[in-house]
Amino acid sequence: xxxxxxxxxxxxxxxxxxxxxxxxxxxxxxxxxxxxxxxxxxxxxxxxxxxxxxxxxxxxxxxxxxxxxxxxxxxxxxxxxxxxxxxxxxxxxxxxxxxxxxxxxxxxxxxxxxxxxxxxxxxxxxxxxxxxxxxxxxxxxxxxxxxxxxxxxxxxxxxxxxxxxxxxxxxxxxxxxxxxxxxxxxxxxxxxxxxxxxxxxxxxxxxxxxxxxxxxxxxxxxxxxxxxxxxxxxxxxxxxxxxxxxxxxxxxxxxxxxxxxxxxxxxxxxxxxxxxxxxxxxxxxxxxxxxxxxxxxxxxxxxxxxxxxxxxxxxxxxxxxxxxxxxxxxxxxxxxxxxxxxxxxxxxxxxxxxxxxxxxxxxxxxxxxxxxxxxxxxxxxxxxxxxxxxxxxxxxxxxxxxxxxxxxxxxxxxxxxxxxxxxxxxxxxxxxxxxxxxxxxxxxxxxxxxxxxxxxxxxxxxxxxxxxxxxxxxxxxxxxxxxxxxxxxxxxxxxxxxxxxxxxxx
Ligand code: BES
Ligand code: MN
Ligand code: ZN
Numbered sequence: 068x069x070x071x072x073x074x075x076x077x078x079x080x081x082x083x084x085x086x087x088x089x090x091x092x093x094x095x096x097x098x099x100x101x102x103x104x105x106x107x108x109x110x111x112x113x114x115x116x117x118x119x120x121x122x123x124x125x126x127x128x129x130x131x132x133x134x135x136x137x138x139x140x141x142x143x144x145x146x147x148x149x150x151x152x153x154x155x156x157x158x159x160x161x162x163x164x165x166x167x168x169x170x171x172x173x174x175x176x177x178x179x180x181x182x183x184x185x186x187x188x189x190x191x192x193x194x195x196x197x198x199x200x201x202x203x204x205x206x207x208x209x210x211x212x213x214x215x216x217x218x219x220x221x222x223x224x225x226x227x228x229x230x231x232x233x234x235x236x237x238x239x240x241x242x243x244x245x246x247x248x249x250x251x252x253x254x255x256x257x258x259x260x261x262x263x264x265x266x267x268x269x270x271x272x273x274x275x276x277x278x279x280x281x282x283x284x285x286x287x288x289x290x291x292x293x294x295x296x297x298x299x300x301x302x303x304x305x306x307x308x309x310x311x312x313x314x315x316x317x318x319x320x321x322x323x324x325x326x327x328x329x330x331x332x333x334x335x336x337x338x339x340x341x342x343x344x345x346x347x348x349x350x351x352x353x354x355x356x357x358x359x360x361x362x363x364x365x366x367x368x369x370x371x372x373x374x375x376x377x378x379x380x381x382x383x384x385x386x387x388x389x390x391x392x393x394x395x396x397x398x399x400x401x402x403x404x405x406x407x408x409x410x411x412x413x414x415x416x417x418x419x420x421x422x423x424x425x426x427x428x429x430x431x432x433x434x435x436x437x438x439x440x441x442x443x444x445x446x447x448x449x450x451x452x453x454x455x456x457x458x459x460x461x462x463x464x465x466x467x468x469x470x471x472x473x474x475x476x477x478x479x480x481x482x483x484x485x486x487x488x489x490x491x492x493x494x495x496x497x498x499x500x501x502x503x504x505x506x507x508x509x510x511x512x513x514x515x516x517x518x519x520x521x522x523x524x525x526x527x528x529x530x531x532x533x534x535x536x537x538x539x540x541x542x543x544x545x546x547x548x549x550x551x552x553x554x555x556x557x558x559x560x561x562x563x564x565x566x567x568x569x570x571x572x573x
Contacts, residue, residue: 068199070192070220070241072175072234074227076103078110082221083170086137086159088152089114089121090144096121097144101174101225114138123151124158124551128166137162141176150484152176153190157198157552163217164199170219171195175233177224184229185236188222192240193247193563195220197552200248202255239380243566246376247559250368254544254557258344258361263309263392266341266364269371270313270390277315277378284310286393292411296430299408299418301393303348303401308393310431311341313371315378316385333443334385335569336436336533337374340425340448341367341392348421349397350404362557363425365544366447367392369561376566383572387439391428395421407506411435412529415506423510425450426525433529443472444533446526447540447561453518455542462488463560464539466523472536479567485560487538490520497524 077085087104089096095115099105110131119127125140139155139162141147156173163171173195175188199217224233253261253269267283274281286307290298294310301308317332342363346352352360367390374388402408406418408427412434416427425448436444454464463480465487467473473489480487500521503509508528512521523537543560546553 068196068218068220070222070237072188072222072224072230072237074224074230076225077101077172077174077223078104078107080172080221080223081134082219083172084135084137084163084166084168086139086163086171086173088141088155088174088176089119089138090147091121091140091142094120096138096140099138100141100176101223103225110136124154126158126162128162135166135168147178147181149181149186149190149482152187153194153484154551156191156194160195160217160220161198161551164215167215169217170221171217172221172223175222175224175229177229184224184232185239188224188233188236189240189243191222192237193244194552196241196244197247200251200554202252202556242379243376243563246372246379247562249375250365250372250559250562251557253368253371254362254365254559256361258394261343261361261364262306263341263343263394264306266343266367266371266390266392267309267311270311270388273371273375273378274313279374279378280314282312293409294411294431295408296410296416296427297391297393299402299406300342300348300395300424300427303396303398304394305396306343306394308391311388311390311392312435313374313388314386315374317381317383332383332385333572334387334439334441336387336389336439336441336444337370337565338429338432338436338444338446339367339370339388339390340364340429340446340450341390342425342428343392343394345395345422345424346397348395348424349401350420350422351397352422359545362545363449364392365449365540365557365560369447369540369559369565372559372562373565376562377569380566380570382566382569384569386569387436387441389432389435391432393428395424410529414508414528417503417506417509419509420511423522426510426522429526430529433526437531437533441533443469444530444535445538445565447538449541449544450539451519451522451541454539457490457519458488458542460542460546462486463543464519465489465536466492466520466539467536468492468527468530469534469536472534475573476536476564476568479564483563483567485543485564487564490523492520492523492527496520497527501525501528
């Protein structure tokens with residue numbers, strides 16, 4: 068897909084569908100955006116006559132001469148936000164495709180109070196591309212369906228002085244949207260096609276493209292090396308588990324600048340839960356909706372997507388992606404309730420529920436991260452059903468041991484609308500609750516209360532000394548109802564959040 072950024076007026080670009088934004092008024096839209104459209108009396112009359120008010124994502128499609136025009140509502144002026152702009156672009160691009168257009172011209176809605184133009188252009192590109200995403204590679208599409216494709220997106224800024232910033236933002240938005248789409252493809256892919264080996268191959272492919280270092284430790288080696296957490300989960304599976312380490316580091320800065328820059332490059336370890344299918348194991352899950360457990364590798368997918376985007380955008384941080392990829396299966400060789408594992412850290416865990424497998428594989432990821440002496444360690448995992456109950460699909464559960472990091476993640480969440488909500492990590496949630504009678508730890512508490520937090524307290528036992536944040540994405544990684552730029556299915560949550568967090572090099 069090619070995104071072209073131009074300066075001028077939407078109305079002057081006669082390619083495909085022309086889009087305008089509209090702020091909400093009581094009876095008619097209060098104002099058409101961009102501002103230049105206000106001088107178009109014919110357009111104004113058409114919109115006013117249509118009964119359109121401008122509520123968020125409300126649409127009206129109108130013929131204007133030989134052109135088709137789409138007006139998308141942005142909601143009330145006071146409530147305009149970067150997220151509304153992102154959604155508006157998603158709605159516009161999807162509507163254009165549904166109406167059979169192959170090209171669409173979108174305005175970059177510029178509202179100076181919301182920040183630099185670059186941010187608005189990025190949001191527009193992200194919204195449009197993510198809105199157009201679909202997972203159709205396993206379908207035989209008819210000729211007609213195949214031709215239903217947007218081939219060109221033109222973003223238009225009114226003022227030529229904004230063109231440079233808009234191009235910059237649009238490029239960034241496109242890179243990020245493509246990385247999110249990679250994550251979505253991996254997550255939407257069924258578990259017979261997206262196996263641990265496929266995740267490892269994807270990491271190798273990224274490594275090759277950007278000359279990154281990639282190490283993959285297969286199941287047999289993991290056993291020899293004492294990766295007891297992932298091995299315990301993987302021993303029941305037929306597809307061999309893979310432990311994937313993908314390292315990105317920025318090119319050294321030119322000499323001279325180096326000294327003045329002062330600060331050393333920060334290192335982030337990103338750990339991803341990569342359960343390619345979670346049956347629950349011997350503590351098998353009920354059948355209803357079990358098919359969704361292909362998305363139990365959404366953390367791993369986010370790590371891969373993030374590193375790909377970071378490498379493309381040349382982010383000024385070092386990133387170590389650490390992924391534990393395996394199916395969680397019941398079988399004759401599967402671990403059984405009551406088994407005790409010795410994790411890579413040396414700590415032993417009594418497995419009282421084989422369905423609490425995410426935290427088992429993550430123990431090895433977190434312990435392995437220590438060798439890179441990261442400044443920050445962040446894990447992403449579809450870890451607990453309790454998180455779905457507590458926060459639903461609007462917020463990622465955030466826990467950890469570092470105030471500043473948590474605050475920065477919260478802020479990045481607001482900026483990207485991948486919002487996070489912090490849960491407490493008081494010592495009462497750990498301690499006796501996660502102690503075992505016969506091993507160092509148990510992988511489930513016996514009360515089952517506060518399941519999201521107690522899972523995080525279990526992980527905390529493996530982070531020793533690291534500045535750490537845990538993101539429980541169980542509720543946010545999959546969407547049941549389509550939104551303007553999030554179709555049903557995989558969300559690709561985490562990629563946009565992490566890039567926002569790391570892009571300044573802090
Ligand atoms: N992958 C699941 C958590 C999950 C549930 C993700 C629903 C997405 C949607 C995880 O491995 C799991 O099974 N957790 C158990 C833990 C319990 C046994 C303590 C759960 O939440 O029920
Ligand atoms: Mn499970
Ligand atoms: Zn799981």
